[in-house]
Amino acid sequence: MSEHYPVALIGPGAIGTTIAAALHEVGRTPLVCGRTAHQQLELRFDRGRIVVPGPVLTDPAEIKQPVGLVFVAVKATQIKATAAWLAKLCDEKTVVCVLQNGVEQKAQFADYVAGATVLPSVVWFPAQREPDASVWLRAKPRLTLPDTPEAGLVLKTLQGTRCEVDLSADFISVAWRKLLQNAVAGLMVLAGRRAGMFSRPDITALALAYLRECLAVARAEGARLSDDVPQEIIDGFHRAPADLGTSILADRQAGQPLEWDIRNGVVQRYGRNQGIPTPLSDLIVPLLAAASDGPG
Structure with a gap:
């Protein structure tokens, strides 16, 4: 030292x-x-x-x-x-x-x-x-x-x-923008695929819908993020190497517990507190939780 x-x-x-x-x-x-x-x-x-x-x-x-x-x-x-x-x-x-x-x-x-x-x-x-x-x-x-x-x-x-x-000076907005990126990356766990999966039009459409849901919650929590953010995040996945992974996918492949709550569950939790419907989170979060914690 x-x-x-x-x-x-x-x-x-x-x-x-x-x-x-x-x-x-x-x-x-x-x-x-x-x-x-x-x-x-x-x-x-x-x-x-x-x-x-x-x-x-x-x-x-x-x-x-x-x-x-x-x-x-x-x-x-x-x-x-x-x-x-x-x-x-x-x-x-x-x-x-x-x-x-x-x-x-x-x-x-x-x-x-x-x-x-x-x-x-x-x-x-x-x-x-x-x-x-x-x-x-x-x-x-x-x-x-x-x-x-x-x-x-x-x-x-x-x-x-x-x-x-x-x-x-606006760290809350930066942190929530990164959270949106991490949240949509959770779809890679459910598909068992890396970043190349976002090149599929159907996955792009699903990801954009999920990101818009997350954006509504982020704004309610004080983040100042524009309507363009979901598309910007997806554009980033489109530019990424097809074999680029994410830590939550690596943990899933290794059979390790997943950070599903802080990356995805948080959107569902804060949405409920704010009275914001989160229908996609209500589907995605239980699947990630089960992939992490079981049983089965």
């Missing part, structure tokens, strides 16, 4: 490895914590690779003092597993930057951070875990953070790295 940037990272999966590699590349290697004692982390991209030396720490008892900044890059289904790490890594001066899907990060982590400040983020890069445990980064990494004083610490920490950081 750098003495100037006391940084830790929990969860060296696809997103976590990308952040760890970006920091290591400029000499700010974070303390990496996880379930498996990997001897190294490897990030691959078009023009090369970055290897972050290990081992990954697996026992919170090895943490001797809090740090200034903690990146948390675990799935929503794994939040409780971070409790022991956060208890050791955090105090009231710590900033916990959550690299996770959804719009509820502050509420989800409030009980685990020992008085630290929870800083939500929006992650804008496709990184996927490969069978050899390396991570393949398929685009330039970028984070969007709310424009708050705490975000300045993350901006300073990642300054000069390959990961860009944007600050947004």
